[in-house]
């Protein structure tokens with residue numbers, strides 16, 4: 001996977017979001033996890049989040065993980081889980 005420090009994409013609400021890698025947090029079986037600064041290009045809001053990314057060819061595994069995590073959205077142990085394309 002090509003390593004880039006800044007990525008733009010659409011969040012699940014169709015909002016354009018730019019994320020900049022701050023530091024590497026680790027990697028697992030399906031992708032890499034970075035502490036990233038997310039910027040909403042419309043509102044100008046920023047937040048820090050752990051962002052997992054992977055090569056497109058491996059994205060089915062991350063989508064499966066997202067599907068499982070969404071079943072626990074009401075859990076107080078999951079802060080928020082969202083997707084960006």
Ligand SMILES: Nc1ncnc2c1ncn2[C@@H]1O[C@H](COP(=O)(O)OP(=O)(O)OP(=O)(O)O)[C@@H](O)[C@H]1O
Nearest residue numbers: 025026027028029030031032033034049050051052
């Ligand atoms: N929210 C988070 N905050 C801080 N570090 C995180 C966070 N999520 C993941 N990490 C770090 O990134 C690493 C990789 O996470 P990831 O979820 O991809 O894999 P894993 O669950 O550890 O392993 P596997 O996918 O192989 O079962 C973790 O081991 C952890 O060190």
